Amino acid sequence: MNTGTWQAEPGDVEAIVNGKHHDPFSFLGLHEIQGVWVLRAFVPHAETLRAFTRDGTELGTLERRHSAGLFEGRVKVDGYQPIYYRAGNDGGEWEVQDPYTYGPVLGPMDDYYIGEGSHLRLFDKLGAHAIEFGGIEGTHFAVWAPNAQRVSVVGAFNDWDGRRNPMRKRRDTGIWEVFIPKLGPGTIYKYEIVGSDGSLLPLKADPYARQSEMRPRTASIVPDPAPFEWTDDAYMARRAEQDWRRSPMSVYEVHLGSWRKRPDGSFLSYDQLAEQLVPYAADMGYTHIELLPVSEHPFDPSWGYQPTGLFAPTARFGDPKGFARFVDAAHAAGIGIxxxxxxxxxxxxxxxxxxxxxxALYEHADPRQGYHPDWNTAIYNFGRKEVAAYLLNSALYWLEVFHIDGLRVDAVASMLYLDYSRQSGQWVPNRFGSNENLEAVEFLKKVNAEAYRLNPGSFMVAEESTAWPGVSAPVDVGGLGFGFKWNMGFMNDSLRYMSREPVHRRYHHNDMTFSTVYAFSENFVLPISHDEVVHGKGSMLEKMPGDDWQKFANLRAYYGFMWGHPGKKLLFMGQEFAQREEWKDARALDWYLLDASMHEGVRRLVADLNAAYKELPSLYQRDCEPDGFEWIVGNDLGHSVFAWLRRAPDSDPVVVVSNMTPIPRENYTMPMPLAGRWQERINTDAGWYGGSNAGNQGAVMARAVDDRHMPAEASLFLPPLSTLILKFEGI
Incomplete structure (x- = not known):
């Protein structure tokens, strides 16, 4: 400042109009200088500027110090307070609110927890929030950019001019913030950032944005602050008491953009999905719908796996409240999301x-750590506390704000191993010289622990394809803390077996039995996911060998085998009715196939398998524990027959028998755990499902025997390419 005067130095004026001032809050707005109250404002296009207090008292006309729109003047006020202006030019007058007469919204405790990396409510603090501040409605913006020289909020409201709304830097945390009065929900905005080297970066979307524009547009949107009125209190209370390890869990994996489409080929909305997808999944007997990523993403063919908005439900199907209505509708139907x-x-x-x-802020600077060769993407720097907090808050946000029941964490193996998909010399060892990503391990433990602590009844699922120990073991016993892990071994082995001609299956019998060696080492989900029906792998039906009848019979037998096997169940959409074509994300499923009896038969079977699974505790209560499973026939290679026992305390036992050849087996004698009548609860060869309708006329009688492995024995008719699920009914 000029010594002895309140007027601004020309250098400060030039810095403001050129968008290069190091601290605009120290210059713009209301300031007391040597006993004089001075008001400064930058309002491009204005030729005159009159100042007013919030109650409408006029403070006078400010002097135009620069033709670009920099105004300054002495005013008579009794202290710091909000100010607004009447700007004018030849085109008329307009009102301008002054953000620089408002103090910071974030407080010292925010700084403390942000600095510590332990802030669990960042989604309420960072991003854009329409609030009342200083008695005025407006929007508070906050973003982390510690190395920037300047950060500004830009949008149509300020002509996308980064000089007009530069933000205040909180130096201890690297957070930039500003409250812009009168700006409300629906405002489209981005951040204009000047980097540490003085270069102007491409405009950035808000990392914490709760709502985004519809692609290909990429700006963020100030969300509606009104809380959603949930109707799922009873559901959430029941969920909080649920032990999912000992509960039925049958998951329908869905890509919202291609499950169904409107007649014109456009997407269904969240509300339409609530009206159509939720009742369908409920009718099919699924307990959960798993959605491929709905976080905002710019590229449709990424299926959501390359997200740019980890707090925003994608605009493809509607706004955030539409997504909340979808979840609420699912919960009303008893279905988790x-x-x-x-x-x-x-x-x-x-x-x-x-x-x-x-x-390199969110990512590692070293490409050996920060670049993913498989997906041409960046890798988060999990060791940076602000990045870990960003991701942790994203997980907690979905669970809390949208009442999500579980998160399936994608590509966990790529996080755990520093040398994942890399050759020697292309990765950096950890401090012990090994390949474990210690920072990622600690991050995953933290996310899982906080998710379970703060959201009772929710669960975390890992897609982890290696033998990393304790993925689904609690953190306090040395595990990663997930609730479940996808069983990729079961999927790979069993599909490899089923793809073989039945005559060759006897030589690969262990492909179907090996999974039980490790079935209880983790809490497993058996996943037949979207990854198995894309990129030339063929649909589930087309994986099966033989003519059309055998393909359907094989598929039905496989589903019966899977539902009888220990572990929770997951099928990708279309697999439940034997979609013939590979999944294509750009087109809807072939629902017309349900007009054909064989496809409708598979759909009926999956619905009945879900019903039996939920009805019979022996099929789910000990999914993750060895005392719920016992082989009865595990080594009949010559006939490709498998039989096992499923049981649970205080429940009738269940026997599952699969015949994986097209040869019917008459009078197939096998041990049974109890003498008496065993109901044929599921027969995948039933005519109702499109089979040959061979079987045991609804029941099997087991007779008592002595000196055998089991106390009873039964002679069964095993239909060709079939699975039977037998429930004990009594003597």
Missing amino acids: ILDWVPAHFPTDEHGLSRFDGT
Whole structure:
């Protein structure tokens, strides 16, 4: 400042109008200088500027110090307070609110917890929030960009001019914030960032945005602050008492963009999905719907696995409240919602997180740590507390704000191993010289522990394809803390077996039995997911050998085998009615196939398998415990027959028998755990399902025997390519 005067130095004026001032809050707004109250404002296009207090008292006309719109003047006020202006030019007058007469919204406790990396409510603090502040409605913006020289909020409201709303930097945390009065929900905005080297970066979307524009547009949107009125209190109370390890869990995996489409080929909305998808899943008997990522993402063919908005439900299907209505409708139908959540990597789109403030902020600077060769994406720096907090808050946000029942964490193996998909010399060992990503391990433990602590009845699922120990063991006993792990071994082995001609299956019998060697080492989900029906792998039906009849019979027998096997169940959409074509994300499923009896038969079977699974505790209560399973026939290679016992305390036992050849087996004698009548609860060869309708006329009688492995024995008719599920009914 000029010594002895309140007027601004020309250098400060030039810095403001050129968008290069190091601290605009120290210059703009209301300031007391040597006993004089001075008001400064930058209002491009204005030729005159009159100042007013909040109650409408006029303070006078400010002097135009620069033709670009910098105004300054002395005013008579009794202290700091909000100010607004009447700007004018030849085109008329308009009102301008002054953000620089408002103090910070974030407080010292926010700084403390942010600095510590332990803030669990960042989604309420960072991003854009329409609030009342200083008695005025407006929007508070906050973003982390510690290495930036300047960060501004830009949008149509300020002509996308980064000079007009530069933000205040909280130096201890690297958070930039500003409250802009009168700006409300629906405002489209981005951040204009000047990097540490003075270069102007591409405009950035808000990392904490709760709502985004519909692609290909990429701006963020100030969300409606009104809380959603949930109707699922009773559901959430029941969920809080649920032990999912000992509960039935049959999951319908869905890509919302291609489950069904409107007649014109456009997407169904969240509300339409609530009206159509939820009742369908309920009618099919599924307990959960798992959604491929709904976090905002720019590229449809990524299926959501390259997200740019980890707090925003994608605008493809509607707004955030529409998504909440979808979840609420699912809960009303007794169905849980699982989200695919992607903390393993992020895309390098220029509007996203990549080099957010001109430096490697969210990612590692070293490409051996920060670049993913498989997906051409960036890898989060899990060792940076602000990045770990960002991801942790994303997980907690979905669970809390949208009442999500579970998160399936994608590509966990790529997070755990520093050398994942890398050759020697392409990765950096940890401090012990080994390949474990210690920071990612600690991050996963933290996310899982907090998710379970803060959201009773929710659960976390890992897609983890290696033998990392204790993935689904609690953190306090040395595990990663997930509730469940996808059983990729079961999926790979069993599909490899089923793809073989039945005459060759006897030589690969252990492909179907090996999974039980490790079935209880983790809490497993048996996943037949979207990954198995894309990229030339063929649909589930087309994986099966033989003519059309045998393909359907094989598929039905396989589903029966899977539902009888220990572990929770997951099928991708279309598999439940034997979609013939591979999944294509750009087109809807072939629902017309249900007009054909064989396809409708598979759909009926899956619905009945779900019903039997939920009805018979022996099929689910000990899914994750060895005392719920025992082989009866595990080594009949010559006939390709498998039989096993499922049991649970205080429940009737269940016997599952699979014949994986097209040869019917008459009078097939096998041990049974109890003498008496065993109801044929499921026969995958039933005519109702499109089979040959061979079987045991609804029941099997087991007779008592002595000196055998089991106390009873039965002679069964095993239909060709079939699975039987037999429930004990009594003597």
